[in-house]
Amino acid sequence: MDVRKRYRRFLTGLLAAGLLGLGAFHYMEVRDQIPDTYTQTQGEPRPSSPGFFVTEEIGPGVTEASVNAYAQENYTISYKYLGIFPLKEARVEVLKPAYVIPGGIPIGIYMETNGILIVGTGKVTGADGLNYEPALRIVQGGDYIQAVNGEEIWDKEELIERINQAGGNQVVLDLVRKGERIQVKLEPVQTGQGEYKLGIWVRDNTQGIGTLTFLTKKGEFGALGHGINDVDTGSLLELHKGSLYDTNIVDIKRGEKGTPGELSGMIRYRNELVCGEISENTPAGIFGTGSERLCEKISLEEMQVGYKQEIESGEAWIRSSVSGRMRDYRVEILEVNRNEADVNKGIILRVTDPELLELTGGIVQGMSGSPILQNGKIVGAVTHVFVQDSTKGFGVFIENMLEHVDS
Numbered sequence: 001m002d003v004r005k006r007y008r009r010f011l012t013g014l015l016a017a018g019l020l021g022l023g024a025f026h027y028m029e030v031r032d033q034i035p036d037t038y039t040q041t042q043g044e045p046r047p048s049s050p051g052f053f054v055t056e057e058i059g060p061g062v063t064e065a066s067v068n069a070y071a072q073e074n075y076t077i078s079y080k081y082l083g084i085f086p087l088k089e090a091r092v093e094v095l096k097p098a099y100v101i102p103g104g105i106p107i108g109i110y111m112e113t114n115g116i117l118i119v120g121t122g123k124v125t126g127a128d129g130l131n132y133e134p135a136l137r138i139v140q141g142g143d144y145i146q147a148v149n150g151e152e153i154w155d156k157e158e159l160i161e162r163i164n165q166a167g168g169n170q171v172v173l174d175l176v177r178k179g180e181r182i183q184v185k186l187e188p189v190q191t192g193q194g195e196y197k198l199g200i201w202v203r204d205n206t207q208g209i210g211t212l213t214f215l216t217k218k219g220e221f222g223a224l225g226h227g228i229n230d231v232d233t234g235s236l237l238e239l240h241k242g243s244l245y246d247t248n249i250v251d252i253k254r255g256e257k258g259t260p261g262e263l264s265g266m267i268r269y270r271n272e273l274v275c276g277e278i279s280e281n282t283p284a285g286i287f288g289t290g291s292e293r294l295c296e297k298i299s300l301e302e303m304q305v306g307y308k309q310e311i312e313s314g315e316a317w318i319r320s321s322v323s324g325r326m327r328d329y330r331v332e333i334l335e336v337n338r339n340e341a342d343v344n345k346g347i348i349l350r351v352t353d354p355e356l357l358e359l360t361g362g363i364v365q366g367m368s369g370s371p372i373l374q375n376g377k378i379v380g381a382v383t384h385v386f387v388q389d390s391t392k393g394f395g396v397f398i399e400n401m402l403e404h405v406d407s
Helices: 002-033 064-070 156-166 292-297 354-360 398-402
Strands: 037-041 054-058 075-081 085-095 099-102 106-121 144-148 171-177 180-186 189-192 195-197 200-215 220-223 239-245 247-253 262-267 274-282 285-290 314-320 327-336 347-351 371-374 377-386 389-397
Touching: 002 075, 002 085, 106 171, 106 247, 106 262, 106 274, 144 156, 156 171, 156 195, 156 200, 200 262, 200 285, 200 292, 200 377, 200 398, 239 285, 274 292, 314 347, 327 371, 347 377, 377 398, 389 398
Parallel strands: 037 085
Antiparallel strands: 054 075, 075 085, 099 200, 106 144, 106 200, 106 239, 144 171, 171 180, 189 195, 200 220, 220 285, 239 274, 247 262, 274 285, 314 327, 314 371, 327 347, 347 389, 371 377, 377 389
16 A cells, blocks of 8 residues: 555656646746837737736736827836746837838849958968968958058959068068957968969958848838858958849749759949949848939839737748749748847748749749738848758848838
8 A cells, every 4th residue: 555655646746747847848938939029010009918828917007008009108018927927028119100112123232341351271382392371370261351561452453462562571461350450470472473372262252143122212222131141151241342233033043952042143243233332231131222223123112011029920922023023922921930049030931822933942042132021011031941941931020120221
């Protein structure tokens, strides 16, 4: 009998511990689903309840009716689990309705770096036939060269010219490394008659094709939904200056499992074809000022902005002119990760539109920046494709992009 009692007590304790563990896990799961901040449009409903197990209390002096229909000022919502255990206090920022003009057109991008980017070091063969590596462990990939012997430089040609002018004498490079300005000294290696090298691989510009996300009435634009990173170092390129150009899609490589597709376009880098100037390269996209030429390429009909707490799993649309004409393609929003640390992965979506699937296989490179629309509002932009499933991709919340424009 004593053995049976002990066994029952053991099972009861094990069950209690299991239930306690499940409760703790669910508590943390619910807590993580509640953002630290919300954005509410004036006159529209407040953020919906996170779930059945959560109770809410609106900040002191604020009523439910005033919050839903007349909220003019910021307030807080306190959440509790099972009405007992504090979960989180979220701050609600109340804003006037915001509007932008959705994009969806392809754009050609040309960007010059703020200095000359070092992407790596390597060996050089000297005039004596021996191999040297003069920059090894002195410079790093991701460094930006901004001056040689005190003279500012902006492109690779100037760098080569200054090194050759030094004639084998030691040179001092002014570098920017992780935001800090430093100086390093290097000994050039003579590789030929009047030719000297430092054994560094560099890049001073980048170009490509993306999609315009939005334009404001003031002429400001946002595009891509993600930053432009260096392909070798993976770091966000520091912008000196850049431009948007007219482009035409000439070919589409369909996406397949394990192989992302891409848009191929023709970009003519002529002054008369510039349609915008890039002023910022950020993790949430590129931003700047569009020209009249850009305005002429899209409809000037504005659409209201929808914030992340308004986004729902289910039917949505992406706007694109990938086929040669502007249209909206049906997608399904699978997940909304409102607390995602990576700004480019707040939304997970799947292309369901038969026409787009036939044309591209889903999402392809060059479609980054395509506006995501739901319930008559612009809520985000496509950012990346799933390499193993081209029908799926990530998106950024539109509010993260709007942080970079003067609203």
